[in-house]
Amino acid sequence: MSLPRINFSLLGLLSFGLISSSMLHANQPLTANEEAVLGKALVFLSFQDPSLRVMVLGVLLMGLNCGLMGGYIVTRRLSMFGDTLSHAVLPGIAVGYSLTQSKNNWALMLGATFSGFAGVWFISFLSRHTKIKTDSAMAIVLSGFYALGICLIAYLQKSDGGGVANLENYLFGSIVGFSQGDLLPIVCSLILVLGTFVLFSKELLATGFDPSFARSIGLPVGLLEFSLSALLTFCIVSSLQIIGVVLVSALLIIPAATAALITIRMDKLLLLSGVLGAVSGFTGCFISFLKNGLPVGPVITLCSASIFLTILWLHPSQGRVCLWARSFKRNQKIRLENTLKACYQVLEELSFLEESFPQSLLGKRRGKSSGEIEREIDALVRHGYATRVLSVGQKQSDLPPETMITLTPSGWELACKMIRNHRLWELYLTQEASYAADHVHDDAEKIEHIIGEKTIRQLERILSNPRLDPHGKLIPSQLDIESGWTREHSSP
Amino acid sequence: MSSIITFLTGPWATPELISWNFQILVMGFLVCISCALVGTFVSLRRMSLLGDAISHGILPGIVLAYLFTGSLSLFPMWIGAALAGIACGVSIQWLHTKTRLREDAAMGLTFTTFFALGMVLLGLNAENIHLDVACILYGEIGLIPLETDWYLFGKNLGNQAIWSMGFICIFTQLATFFFYKILLVTSFDLSLAKSLGIPVNWVQYGLMFFLALVVVASFESVGVIMVLAMMILPPVSLSFLFTRLPCILWSCIALSIFYSLGGIHLAYAMDFPISASIALTAVFIFLPCCLLGSKGGLLIGLFDLVKKPQIEDCSTK
Amino acid sequence: MNSKLPLPLEIHDLTVAYQKKPVLYGIDLEIQEGSLVGILGPNGAGKSTLIKAVMGMIRPDDGFIKIFGETNRKGITRVGYVPQRENIDWDFPVTAMDVVLMGRIGHTGWFKRFSKRDRIFAAECLDQMNMLPYADRQIGNLSGGQQQRIFLARALAQQSDLYLMDEPFAGVDAVTEQTIVDLLKQLRNQGKTIVVVHHDLSTATDYFDFLALLNFRLIAYGSSGAVFNHDLLQKTYGGKLTVLSEIGEKKMNLNSPESRLFK
Incomplete structure (x- = not known):
């Protein structure tokens, strides 16, 4: 079964090549503008600039992290749950900021994690103990927490001037000013995710597939579920700075959905979706680096979406075109x-x-x-x-x-x-x-x-x-x- | 005590403030009614998150319409957004039925892609478009009074944005009134609707169309995420108070006044964005309803449980 | 007037699949007017699927269904359907009366308000099921048997010619069960056709005039006395034919939308 993997990497390279070549208009004589773009591409691909290296590493690791986590989200039908959670962390970020009065990563992370947990608890409480259906509960938490976050951010902005402008980056994400310190949360979250997945792969599979069976053989289902939501929260919080609140769910869902088109084996799916996440992160970062004004989060999303579409249509064994043929x-x-x-x-x-x-x-x-x-x-x-x-x-x-x-x-x-x-x-x-x-x-x-x-x-x-x-x-x-x-x- | 008085009278202290805030109040009221009416049926059909997805998915349509016409006028933006919203809905449906993807994954995948597309289009044409990116997410209802006035036969009829929202609000109300029975039956029991010969798929598309219409109309004032709060919170809060759909629909209108009033006061007192404070007000109204509501409220449920435990067996199922 | 009246329900060569796994395979069934039919079969035999296919809620992969000689899309307006209890959202903000009134929509029209006559008629239907005192209760606040009776009252209000009921006896008390049986017989005596999905073998011959034994395929259809024998029941409950279901699955792959493109 190594063939599909090679195929997918070829396809990934192909789409990457297509995107970059269309950006460069390789056939025509180069104008000054295009030469500048080419120069930028060379700068990017030579990886000489240390700050650039940190950025690329950050995006790669974030893609890998989200892709891995996404494998679990998508197979457990929690896709929209991820989206809700990413909105629910916003008030925590604002509170974390106001407590420390700095863009200290750890305070923000801690606040975001707490507020994410609160969101998770709210959803499960509302849908379990009242007549509110899960989808409405998610919609309430999503919009309610988000509104709270917006209000708090606005309040902070008014009270201390321009210093909080950075907080708005968490809405749409930005890679500008990404430093080594910002890398740390991503690395920590990735280590946690990898560790959990490697150590507890069997247990997680059992609880995801059949919770009542898992409970009957003595697995701590509640604890596992909780640690998964905790991991998801960490993963979202660490990625927010680059990709933003709205689109972090894209990086969770799309690579995993792409992987789910190709394989149904859990281990392969996780691996593939991690790699796809990293690939789209890298490509998106590259493209947004080439052109000013292109926000990195949306470009990463579009990259992973184009990989998804390519595989949906052209995959040698599952693609629609091949099925037709x-x-x-x-x-x-x-x-x-x-x-x-x-x-x-x-x-x-x-x-x-x-x-x-x-x-x-x-x-x-x-x-x-x-x-x-x-x-x-x-x-x-x-x-x-x-x-x-x-x-x-x-x-x-x-x-x-x-x-x-x-x-x-x-x-x-x-x-x-x-x-x-x-x-x-x-x-x-x-x-x-x-x-x-x-x-x-x-x-x-x-x-x-x-x-x-x-x-x-x-x-x-x-x-x-x-x-x-x-x-x-x-x-x-x-x-x-x-x-x-x-x-x-x-x-x- | 004095802070309470400021809270209550602050927005209405001077004539300028009154005329300014009154326009915002009317706009908020109209937005809340339209959203709540559509949202009632959306949440009854367990499509709440589809509402979220479509409200994000309209972004590329809005940007493209803006690029083509170069104006922020409602009609072309509405066409573009409706098309994008429909495309979003159709691709969710297609991915969900024709591939291995589950509905939630198809939804998340589609709306993020659409939203990203809109953002990239915005980024590429930043110099031509004066859409504030953050405004897309939480709207700027506070600037509604700055909109141009509407002149008809040389007469100044007042703010254009409020008028167009008003038309859409009336349109939504008329549609709800007219299609009430059809919407009720298709939401409650699809098989009965089918056996009555109701074209259930078209009803579904029609509802999605109205969803897109309302989202587009309110997007400028409250943004794509707050719109969700204004759609889902009223029917859910009211379902703890009433057991009949017509009661819920009528009281949505009353609730909308509280939402927009509370929003304005909260925003004025705390210097919050108005749309976010409307959503917060909605949450503040939701919490007591959920706790104390006579129809399935949490505390009432506890009280009943203590008083007569035998109610358990017939009320749980 | 046609010399040969169209049958209330005619199913021809019906194959239905979920996710390309066939649930029903090549069902042929003709039901005469005025018969009270029970559909029997083990769990997962496709009983509810058959009803859903008739209601047009699932699109069949093969074969066709006719209701009173019309395609099931047109003929469905003459069908009253009592859904399985699990398929209803019991928190829905409607009262018992509202639910019964929904059955009158076909008579008043989609856009008109309900007339006084509709309300009286709905109240009569509720009364017939002894549910009039509960008319203003929200449907979630009723017991299982009462909920079932509300839906039967709605079916009555519809005044249909063909009734399809999906497990109406599931989870109801003895009194309600007797009420339902009486109602079924009364409807049959009025010349209506009733098809009921049933799972209780011990009561099957008492309740129904005709029985259809179903397990992936139709094993037998006929009058209760003729069909209810050890041999046929053994065939019905004795497990699936593996070759048939395996090959059926292969066939469903042949029917995939991609292959339809090139037909």
Whole structure:
């Protein structure tokens, strides 16, 4: 299963390349403006500037952190819970600031964590003990806490002048002025998240999948749930400065949702979503560095969204385009098999006396126009299932010459198998599943193409190798399929 | 004591303040009514967070409309926002039904992407657009009196923003009145609605359309997040006081007066942004309702439990 | 007048799947007018799914449903539906009377206010279920049996020709159960057709004239006496046919929206 991972990284690189090349307009002669952009790109990619290095590291770690945490959020259907929580930390930030009168990270973090916990408690209290539904409880906490935060920030701003302007950064996030000290919370939160996920992966999986089972085997479900919300709060609080209140949930949800498109295994999902988070963080940081005025949070969000869309459409095994291509192929195969089946039925009508049959009979059988039949036979010939001879009528030479079709051994084999699948399934439905004989045909028309040899063996065993279908027609046996061609056709 | 008097009379101390604050009061009142009416049905259908998602998702529509027309007039912004809101709703629906994603993930993914798109468009055209970014989040109802006046046949009819909000408020009320039965049945029992031949999907789209309409109209005054408080808090608070939907809808109107009055006083006294103080007032009104409300309030529930424990078995389920 | 009246409910080759896992497979069922039908089957057999498919709440993957000879979208206006109790939001701010009045909407129209006659009729329906004293109670403040009776009163108020009831006996007291049974028989005697999802084998033959045994597929349909025998019940409750459900799942993948694109 390493293939999808390589694919995804290729896709990531591809989208990255596409975005950056469209920014650079590589084909045209460079204007002064573009040269400046190119210069900036070089500065960025050479990683010489120490403050730049800190920034990039911060964004990478934040992406990784949010991606990992997001894996849990999305699989536990808590996506909007993350969004609520990110709004609920706002009053804590304001209070933390007003208590210390500085942009001290730890005070802000502590305040934010407390207010996040209060929000979590409120949601669970309201939805558990009153008639308020969970979604309304979340909406109340989200908007209520947010309003409180806005009021407090405004109050602080009025009371001490411009010093709090930085607090507004927490709404939309900003990477300007990101320093080594700001890195510390992110690193701490990442270590906590990684530690918890590595140490308690089994326990977390059990509680997430089936809480009552987890409780019955003695896991402290409540404690685990609480520590997850605590981790989520830390993760959100540490990321707020870069990406902001509104969009931190994007970084939680989108990489994990992208990973969920590709895999359903929890460990892989976590890994992928962490990596995707880091990739989109890095790309977003790079792009916003190139152009002034592009806020970093929204750009990171758009980067991860474009990765999501790319994978949604183009992933080699799950992408929509590939699914379409595959079902197109499958429908072609079904058409081919239906033609072969009709060939068998024509031969059956002729009591297997003839080896070849005219195209017009097939057209009548399939109920299609001669042009369509022509194309279907073309397909048969192309796949080596039939040969076509233009026969000149022997008795009535004035009639137009007729195209005669002869099945090759492989064509005969496949045709027999289709007929056998069809009739065997009809028999199974009527005998074992008590369906009426006149209702089974339509179903068998579809099942015959997908049933597979293994199930056929099973059916033959269940029905003890039947010879006749519910309508009294012969079911071709394995012997007919293998030797039938020579046996049936050598006699006349 | 004197601080209470200042709290009560502060916003109405001088004639200038009165005329200024009265306009804000009317605007807040209209916004609250429209939001509460739509929000009642939104919360009954457990779509509260969809309201949040759509209110964020309209941002790129607003920015694009602004870029194309170059004005902050309501109509093009409304068209743009409604289109963006509908696109947001449709993609949530598509992702949820056609891919492996759960509804909440689809919602979170879509609205953040839309919002980010709007922000990037804003950032790219910062020199052309005079939309304050923070204003998008919590609005600036305090500046409503600065809007231009509306002239009809040469007569000055007063503030244009208030007039357009008023029209939307009346429109919402009429729609609620007219479609009341349909909204009630589709929210309560989808299967009954279907067997009455009501096109339930269209009702859903219609509600989302009204949601977008109200959000767009109020976005300039209260921003995309406070709008959520004004939608969800009135019906939820009132559900602790009344057991019938018409009562809730009518008292939403009364509640709206308290919201906007309380908001103005609070903002004046504490120097808060007005929209945030309206939301805070809503929370302050919600808390006693939730605790003391006669219909399922927390303390009442406790009291009943102590008085006659046998009520347990029929009231819990 | 047509010489052959259209059947109240005709289900042809119905296949329904959740998330591409088939729940019902190739169901054929024709129900005659005026019959009182019980649908029996183990848990997860697709009984409720069948009703939901008829109500158009789930789109079938294959086959069709006809109600009084019309497509189920059109014919559904003649159906009264009593939902499963779990599917109702009992905190919804409506009173018992409001719920019963909802059943009258089809008669008054979508936009008109309820007339005096509607209210009287709704009150009569409530009275018939002995629920008139509770008319002004919020629905969450009623006991399970009372809640069920409210929904039956609503079905009465609808004056439908075909009734579909999803487990009306689940979690109700003995008195309510008897009231429901009497109501069912009374409706049947008025010539209405009633289809009830039921799970209690011991009462099935007493309550219903016809039984449909369902487990993933329709195992038998006929008069209670003919169908209720050891052999068929064994078939119904004896577990699923693994081959059928496996292959059914494969077939659902064939029906995915992508493949429809190229049909």
